[in-house]
Amino acid sequence: xxxxxxxxxxxxxxxxxxxxxxxxxxxxxxxxxxxxxxxxxxxxxxxxxxxxxxxxxxxxxxxxxxxxxxxxxxxxxxxxxxxxxxxxxxxxxxxxxxxxxxxxxxxxxxxxxxxxxxxxxxxxxxxxxxxxxxxxxxxxxxxxxxxxxxxxxxxxxxxxxxxxxxxxxxxxxxxxxxxxxxxxxxxxxxxxxxxxxxxxxxxxxxxxxxxxxxxxxxxxxxxxxxxxxxxxxxxxxxxxxxxxxxxxxxxxxxxxxxxxxxxxxxxxxxxxxxxxxxxxxxxxxxxxxxxxxxxxxxxxxxxxxxxxxxxxxxxxxxxxxxxxxxxxxxxxxxxxxxxxxxxxxxxxxxxxxxxxxxxxxxxxxxxxxxxxxxx
Amino acid sequence: xxxxxxxxxxxxxxxxxxxxxxxxxxxxxxxxxxxxxxxxxxxxxxxxxxxxxxxxxxxxxxxxxxxxxxxxxxxxxxxxxxxxxxxxxxxxxxxxxxxxxxxxxxxxxxxxxxxxxxxxxxxxxxxxxxxxxxxxxxxxxxxxxxxxxxxxxxxxxxxxxxxxxxxxxxxxxxxxxxxxxxxxxxxxxxxxxxxxxxxxxxxxxxxxxxxxxxxxxxxxxxxxxxxxxxxxxxxxxxxxxxxxxxxxxxxxxxxxxxxxxxxxxxxxxxxxxxxxxxxxxxxxxxxxxxxxxxxxxxxxxxxxxxxxxxxxxxxxxxxxxxxxxxxxxxxxxxxxxxxxxxxxxxxxxxxxxxxxxxxxxxxxxxxxxxxxxxxxxxxxxxxxxxxxxxxxxxxxxxxxxxxxxxxxxxxxxxxxxxxxxxxx
Numbered sequence: 001x002x003x004x005x006x007x008x009x010x011x012x013x014x015x016x017x018x019x020x021x022x023x024x025x026x027x028x029x030x031x032x033x034x035x036x037x038x039x040x041x042x043x044x045x046x047x048x049x050x051x052x053x054x055x056x057x058x059x060x061x062x063x064x065x066x067x068x069x070x071x072x073x074x075x076x077x078x079x080x081x082x083x084x085x086x087x088x089x090x091x092x093x094x095x096x097x098x099x100x101x102x103x104x105x106x107x108x109x110x111x112x113x114x115x116x117x118x119x120x121x122x123x124x125x126x127x128x129x130x131x132x133x134x135x136x137x138x139x140x141x142x143x144x145x146x147x148x149x150x151x152x153x154x155x156x157x158x159x160x161x162x163x164x165x166x167x168x169x170x171x172x173x174x175x176x177x178x179x180x181x182x183x184x185x186x187x188x189x190x191x192x193x194x195x196x197x198x199x200x201x202x203x204x205x206x207x208x209x210x211x212x213x214x215x216x217x218x219x220x221x222x223x224x225x226x227x228x229x230x231x232x233x234x235x236x237x238x239x240x241x242x243x244x245x246x247x248x249x250x251x252x253x254x255x256x257x258x259x260x261x262x263x264x265x266x267x268x269x270x271x272x273x274x275x276x277x278x279x280x281x282x283x284x285x286x287x288x289x290x291x292x293x294x295x296x297x298x299x300x301x302x303x304x305x306x307x308x309x310x311x312x313x314x315x316x317x318x319x320x321x322x323x324x325x326x327x328x329x330x331x332x333x334x335x336x337x338x339x340x341x342x343x344x345x346x347x348x349x350x351x352x353x354x355x356x357x358x359x360x361x362x363x364x365x366x367x368x369x370x371x372x373x374x375x
Numbered sequence: 376x377x378x379x380x381x382x383x384x385x386x387x388x389x390x391x392x393x394x395x396x397x398x399x400x401x402x403x404x405x406x407x408x409x410x411x412x413x414x415x416x417x418x419x420x421x422x423x424x425x426x427x428x429x430x431x432x433x434x435x436x437x438x439x440x441x442x443x444x445x446x447x448x449x450x451x452x453x454x455x456x457x458x459x460x461x462x463x464x465x466x467x468x469x470x471x472x473x474x475x476x477x478x479x480x481x482x483x484x485x486x487x488x489x490x491x492x493x494x495x496x497x498x499x500x501x502x503x504x505x506x507x508x509x510x511x512x513x514x515x516x517x518x519x520x521x522x523x524x525x526x527x528x529x530x531x532x533x534x535x536x537x538x539x540x541x542x543x544x545x546x547x548x549x550x551x552x553x554x555x556x557x558x559x560x561x562x563x564x565x566x567x568x569x570x571x572x573x574x575x576x577x578x579x580x581x582x583x584x585x586x587x588x589x590x591x592x593x594x595x596x597x598x599x600x601x602x603x604x605x606x607x608x609x610x611x612x613x614x615x616x617x618x619x620x621x622x623x624x625x626x627x628x629x630x631x632x633x634x635x636x637x638x639x640x641x642x643x644x645x646x647x648x649x650x651x652x653x654x655x656x657x658x659x660x661x662x663x664x665x666x667x668x669x670x671x672x673x674x675x676x677x678x679x680x681x682x683x684x685x686x687x688x689x690x691x692x693x694x695x696x697x698x699x700x701x702x703x704x705x706x707x708x709x710x711x712x713x714x715x716x717x718x719x720x721x722x723x724x725x726x727x728x729x730x731x732x733x734x735x736x737x738x739x740x741x742x743x744x745x746x747x748x749x750x751x752x753x754x755x756x757x758x759x760x761x762x763x764x765x766x767x768x769x770x771x772x773x774x775x776x777x778x779x780x781x782x783x784x785x786x787x788x789x790x791x792x793x794x795x796x797x798x799x
Contacts, residue, residue, distance in 0.1 A: 034491070038517070041492040044484055136602070139573055143600055147582055148530070149575045150505055155512060158487075231479050233508035237603070238479045278481060279488065282428055282474035 016177055016260075024170045031159040039158040047158060047230060049271045050165040054223040055248040056255070056263035057172050058216035061179055063249075064258040066209060067192035068116070071245040072127035075134050076104040076217040078240035080224020081153070082138065085234055088154035093164050093229065097222040104221025105214045112210035119195070128245065135240035142236070150235030153228045164226050172219045176260060179212075188212055254296050256303025265304055269352060276349045292356060299360045307363050316366050320359065327358025411518075411732040413461055419469040420457060420731065422448070423489035424499035425510070430477025432502040434629075437703040438657060440524035440714045444470070444499055446697040447718040457722055460729025471495060475506070482506050486513045496731045497721065500524045504575045507531065511541045520733045520740075522717040525710065528575045529583075535757045540737045543758045544717045545710060546767055548583040551676055554767035555584070555650060556591045557781040558674075559622060562791045564648060566594040568620035570611060570635065572627035573600050576653065580626035596620040601631060608635045616644040629654030633663045636673070640665075640796045647792035650674045656769055656776065658705035667774030668797035672790050677709035678769025678778045679749075682786045687712055687765060690748035708769055708776035712749050713759070719747035 027046065034040035055073055063070050080100035087096060115126050142148055179185040187208045190198035199205045228234060248263075251270045256262025273292070277285040300307050311317050331354030338345050424444065426436040435441075448470045451457055456465035471493055475482035482501050489495045490513075498519045501510045507526030514521040515538040522542045532543055559567070569584060571577035581598055588595050596618040599611055612635050615623050623639070623646045625632050632651045639645070654660060655675025664670050681688040690712055698704035720740060725731065728739040744753040752763040766778035770789050777787035 038491065041488055044487040044491065048480070048484060139602070143573050143578060147578060149573065149578050150508065152508065152512075152534075155516070227480070231483055231509060232512050233505055234479070235505055238505060241478070241480075243478070274481075275484070275488075278476060279473050279485065285474070285476070286429065 017174055020170060020173050020177070024166050028163060028166055031162060034159070036157045036159055039162075043158050043162050044230075045271070045275060047162050047165060047227070048275070049268055050162070050169050051223050051227050052248065052251060052267035052271050053169050053264055054165065054172050054219055055244070056251040056267045057169075057176050058219045058223075059248045060252045060257060060259075060263040061172075061176050062188070062209075062212040062216045064252065064263075065185065065188040065192045066212065068119075068209065068213075069124045069249070070127045070213065071124055071249070072108075072111075072130050072217070073220055073248050074131040074240050074242055074244035075127070076108060076220040077224035077227075077244050078131070078134060078236075079104050079107065080221035080226075081228040081231070081234050081239040082151075083221070084225045084228035085151040085153045085239075088156075088229060093156050093160060093226060096225045097164060097168065100225035101218035101222035104224075105218040108217030109210055109214040112213040113206070116206060116209040116213060128242075131240050131242055131245055135236045138240075139236040150233055150238070152233055153231060155232055156229035158230065161226050161229055165223065168219060168222055168226070173264075175215075175219075180260060184208065184211075250293060252303070254293070254300075254303055256305030256307070256309070259303065259305040259309060262303045262305040269356075272348050273352055276347070276352075280345055280349060288353070292353070295356075295360055299364055304359060307359075311366065320362055320366065323362045324355050324359045328352070328355035330354055411730075411734070417462060417466065420459075420466045420497070420725075421471065421493065421495040422468050422497045422499060423471045423473075423486075423493055423495035425473045425475050425482050425485040425489065425501050426499075427477040427482075427502040427506075428472070428474035430475075432477040432506075434703075435502045435525050437701075438659065438705055439707055439710050440500070440502070442694060442698045442701070442704055443524075443711055443714040444718060446694060447715065447722075449697065451722065457725050459725060459731060461731075475501065477502075479506065479509060483509055483513060486510055490517050490519065497733070500526065502526070504528045504531070511538050514538075515540055518733055520721070520737055522721060522740075524714045524717065529579050530575065532758065539757075540733060541757060542717070542720075542740060542754055544713050546713075546759075546761065546764050548580045550761050550764070551767045552580065552583040552587050554780050554782075555624070556587050556593070558768060558779065558789065559588075559593055559648070560591055561781045562648065562789065564593065564621040564791075566596050566618075566620040567622040567624055568596045568615040568618045568646075569598045570615070570623070570625045570627060570631070571598065571600055572631055572652075573602050574628070576628075577626045580652070584624070584626075594620075601627065603628070603630065605631060609638050611635070612638045612642060612644060615646075616642060620646060622646060622648040622650065624650045626652045628652065629657070629660070629663070633660070636664050636669075640669075643796075645793060645796055648674060649793060650676075650768075652676055653709070656709035657707050661771075661774065662705070665797070667771070670771040671773070671797065672771065672793035674768055674770045674779065674789070675709070675776075676768065677766060678776060678780075679708060679712050679765035680769070680776045680778060680786055683765040683778065683784075684750050686748050686750060690715060712765070716745075716747040716749045716752060716759075720745045720752070723747070 030043050030046060034043060059070065059073055062068065083100035083103060084096050087099065111130065115123060118126060187198065187203045190203055191205050191208065195205055251266030252263045254270065255266025277288055281288065302310060308317050308320060328351040331350035335345060335347060335350045426441065427433050428436055448468050452467045456467035458465045471489065473485040475485055489498065498514050498521055500507055500521055500523050502525055504526035507523055508531055511521050520540045523544050527543045527545050527547060529548060535541060567588060569581055571581040577600065585595065597614065601611060608631065625635060632654055651673055653676060655673060656677040661667060661670050679687055681691050691706060694711060695706065723745050724736045724739045727743060728735050741754055744751055749763060749765060753760055766780050766784040768780050769776045770779045772787060772790060778784050779787065779789040
């Protein structure tokens with residue numbers, strides 16, 4: 001999980017942040033496609049996409065370079081949900097998000113100080129255990145002292161949730177970008193490559209890990225508070241859904257761990273694929289989803305972005321992207337033919353699957369070709 | 376990048392987004408929600424549902440409401456559709472069902488999809504009380520009717536006034552706990568051991584039972600809560616056995632009830648009465664617990680049977696016939712007839728009011744009586760009136776689900792004390 005080179009000119013450093021701002025600003029106009037009472041469905045779908053982008057990018061900021069595989073996303077996301085459930089009636093959404101983020105930050109910092117001395121699988125298991133611990137602790141408390149199982153969350157208009165998450169995504173993406181360029185990011189990468197060596201050259205490894213873990217938990221908690229307002233009713237198993245720990249990891253692996261764009265691409269692709277498969281291919285959903293994951297891990301261990309990143313030839317990079325786009329177009333055409341024949345299959349399923357297939361096949365063809373050239 | 380440039384960038388970013396948000400809000404304020412309109416080109420009634428077809432709640436769609444709504448759509452369309460006066464013709468139903476994978480996020484998003492993208496005319500309810508609690512406000516927000524199915528609770532009922540388009544259909548603790556008390560008193564039971572699941576159902580039933588039992592002079596030996604995913608019920612069943620209570624009551628679901636019964640058989644624990652929560656009324660309980668003999672004498676929340684009325688008998692026959700090729704199907708002697716009645720109510724309301732306008736139909740449902748498979752039913756405070764139910768408690772007797780309420784719904788006298796467990 002190496003960090004890519006962070007060089008470039010002073011002007012070059014501004015290009016990506018400006019693109020991020022421009023894209024997010026452009027997206028904010030999606031709210032005009034509906035009304036506050038009746039948003040368009042694209043806004044609803046984007047709330048899920050933006051939510052997963054926050055989770056995946058946050059996970060990648062800490063776990064990507066450091067190599068500490070945290071499965072605590074569901075824990076802090078769930079805390080955010082409960083903050084909304086408890087205070088949603090009295091506080092506006094931005095305040096709820098900040099409060100949820102602050103609580104997540106403090107708890108993550110405390111837990112980090114205790115557990116980030118653990119390494120490898122011990123840390124991973126502990127973070128997963130944290131999800132279950134919080135779930136059952138809150139369930140026990142609610143049943144014992146409040147005599148209830150679930151809580152209603154005050155609903156907030158989708159457009160407001162969308163804009164709030166858009167701002168959060170902007171902050172998280174800019175943070176991800178600048179952390180990669182900073183000494184702090186270098187320290188995190190150093191920890192991932194050899195923690196003892198990093199400590200030897202003067203990096204306060206525990207401090208760096210705790211700050212990164214807590215800061216990313218802030219964003220996860222804030223995302224939970226925003227998403228809760230669209231869920232309306234929650235209980236501990238719903239709030240602390242363990243899948244929320246695994247999905248961001250899968251998205252990052254698919255897109256490319258340790259890269260800037262990988263988690264974003266993974267979050268977008270997986271959310272759209274999930275939405276399309278569950279609505280059009282419900283019986284095939286998990287089979288197709290599982291197959292995509294297995295193929296990705298076996299043939300693209302560095303993810304989509306990582307695979308392109310390790311190609312040295314710019315021509316090959318362009319060719320691979322072109323081929324992928326071509327396969328997506330074929331998938332789109334195939335969809336149109338089936339739709340014309342009266343078969344409803346979901347507009348983006350085949351373009352996405354064809355695109356992934358084209359990418360996997362030709363990325364490996366290029367890799368073998370390179371191997372033969374070297375031989 | 377210097378600290379100053381970094382902060383400047385953030386400020387610019389926040390400013391641009393804020394401007395975008397403000398302009399959006401101002402546009403929204405100028406717009407208004409459009410009301411119901413008649414589409415002259417309409418050829419079908421779009422009915423949408425988000426159901427758990429996979430995941431932990433999938434068994435409910437397979438065995439509870441699922442068989443009912445599938446048969447209803449089939450029967451309606453076989454008859455040419457539902458006559459809608461404002462269209463002057465019968466319109467067939469097109470059913471759109473999305474799988475929420477038993478996930479709340481998916482469920483809420485997919486209801487939005489049904490409403491905002493598919494523009495369905497009607498919504499069917501999701502699986503489970505928790506999901507229904509989230510779906511009802513969404514339906515209400517967009518002016519849709521939502522007639523409940525598997526889910527429902529006292530907590531949800533408290534908010535009925537907020538959701539004028541929501542109708543609760545199953546009988547719950549407020550009627551079933553008094554029915555249990557009446558039966559226990561009638562049969563001379565003096566003490567009970569209560570196991571309840573840490574779920575809305577378990578919490579509400581146990582909460583209602585405590586004062587009701589106390590008032591009736593029935594001693595509660597213990598009230599034990601269990602998590603939904605408890606791995607081993609042996610210690611709790613052993614505790615119940617050692618308590619010496621006359622009655623074992625389980626306000627819990629099949630994943631707890633069935634193993635608890637199996638353990639009771641293994642331990643030779645056979646109290647005078649066993650009352651089982653949801654799942655006890657499923658025909659499939661017999662398969663899980665050793666056939667007719669395996670459930671003999673067990674009392675369950677419910678209930679109705681083919682002796683309740685000729686219409687009920689016909690419904691049971693039709694439902695079994697329609698689902699005969701479905702290996703997951705088994706009759707539910709609590710919910711099935713109620714779920715189907717809710718769909719018949721919707722159909723009769725459309726025919727009676729002559730419109731697909733959900734708000735008009737909500738009023739029509741509140742103010743009219745309906746002749747359905749349950750017999751004549753009507754709603755009081757957005758709930759099916761209690762006297763419309765065909766029973767609150769059932770008991771397996773020779774593999775048949777007798778209604779054993781201590782009132783006129785009874786179809787057979789209860790067998791108390793419960794017979795010894797049959798040898799397996």
